[in-house]
Amino acid sequence: EVQLLESGGGLAQPGGSLRLSCVGSGFNFSNYAMSWVRQAPGKGLEWVSVINDRSSSTNYAESVRGRFTISRDNSKNTLFLQMNSLTADDTAVYYCAKGPVARQLGPWGQGALVTVSS
């Protein structure tokens, strides 16, 4: 069974930084692209970023480009999201997801809450 477990969420100050991690199991992590998707409180879903299997290609939503960096460590089956220059608008639950692959994005982890507030 595919499992994804996020960690690293918490409270950050405006202008601060936070690093999220997502450990994958139950599949060959190094063979798949991986994504981050976020959901602000009471709002819809917003795709954030994607990284391919070998870390040779990344893509970002315009809202986070230049501030967030996606990376991965295939030896540890771990996906990362480094978030810098955080603002209140970045407050959300952040989900990691397997893919996209074969026109699918999923399954998803349980999410990590990031709150940006002074």
Add this chain to the structure above:
Amino acid sequence: DIQLTQSPSFLSASVGDRVTITCRASQAFSSSLAWFQQKPGKAPKLLIYATSTLQSGVPSRFSGSGSGTEFTLTISSLQPEDFATYYCQQLNSYPLTFGGGTKVEIK
């Protein structure tokens, strides 16, 4: 960017009803459209991908169809466990985008 507009944004229905949710795209694309179900406090769950392919384990009362700029999710007979929020997503091009969601509530 491909914008996705879902309608309705809110739907009140009874158990046993047939329910249809529409997702309209700002530009035409191929079959790279998915549907997710989300219940409060939970991660979204993939229901349908490639417009009409049912994810393993998803009940057959769920179906998807469409092409070009208009796609639909149909629940043939609404069950109590189906009351949730539904999102469409396009995987045709980056940035990946989601519709605004359709909340299905009990009438």
